[in-house]
Amino acid sequence: MAEHPELSAQERAGKAFPVSWDQFHRDCRALTWRLNSAGPFNAIVAITRGGLVPAAIVARELGVRVIDTVCIASYDHNKRGELQVLKGVSDATTKLGNGTGKGLLIVDDLVDTGKTARMVRDMLPDAHFATVYAKPMGRPLVDTFITEVSQDTWIFFPWDLGLSFQPPMRDGAA
Ligand SMILES: O=P(O)(O)OC[C@H]1O[C@H](OP(=O)(O)OP(=O)(O)O)[C@H](O)[C@@H]1O
Ligand SMILES: Nc1nc2[nH]cnc2c(=O)[nH]1
Numbered sequence: 001m002a003e004h005p006e007l008s009a010q011e012r013a014g015k016a017f018p019v020s021w022d023q024f025h026r027d028c029r030a031l032t033w034r035l036n037s038a039g040p041f042n043a044i045v046a047i048t049r050g051g052l053v054p055a056a057i058v059a060r061e062l063g064v065r066v067i068d069t070v071c072i073a074s075y076d077h078n079k080r081g082e083l084q085v086l087k088g089v090s091d092a093t094t095k096l097g098n099g100t101g102k103g104l105l106i107v108d109d110l111v112d113t114g115k116t117a118r119m120v121r122d123m124l125p126d127a128h129f130a131t132v133y134a135k136p137m138g139r140p141l142v143d144t145f146i147t148e149v150s151q152d153t154w155i156f157f158p159w160d161l162g163l164s165f166q167p168p169m170r171d172g173a174a
């Protein structure tokens, strides 16, 4: 992390892993298959913003209708790594999880350093934590995930991408 503090996390990552909507939908369904045996779940807690999309897909597949959010913002490069909880779990969801998160499913799109996951796990220690993608540093914090990518990979989600012209390979494109 501290090796090139002037670079963004994305620039430091080096390798790109772009994910299409189709691929993301498939991976969310595969995640749900794995979660089937870990449930049943009384509610889903999505970690915003990235967790909202997989939470919607998983909720649809599992038939869960109660969905709450934990809203976390990570600071810009001046305070890199610092996280701020903008909204915690609601009282109703805390009650559903008996105060510890039992029977709740936490969903996020990915775990990277594990800082976000650690923060939410501390709020709901007995909840089941699921992400679609995982990097090695954060992996121990996740109960269920689908695809692991290397720590130096940056995952591009479909909601951050757009169609653009690709130059032919013979013109020097990698
Ligand atoms: O394991 P970590 O190093 O904590 O990183 C993982 C978090 O980073 C991304 O969220 P981000 O903070 O970029 O915000 P967003 O979900 O609003 O895009 C991602 O959606 C995870 O929540
Ligand atoms: N989009 C995206 N956000 C992240 N936040 C932390 N790691 C990542 C990543 O690989 N991709």
Ligand SMILES: [Mg+2]
Pocket (backbone or CB within 6 Å): 047, 048, 049, 050, 051, 108, 116
């Ligand atoms: Mg996020």
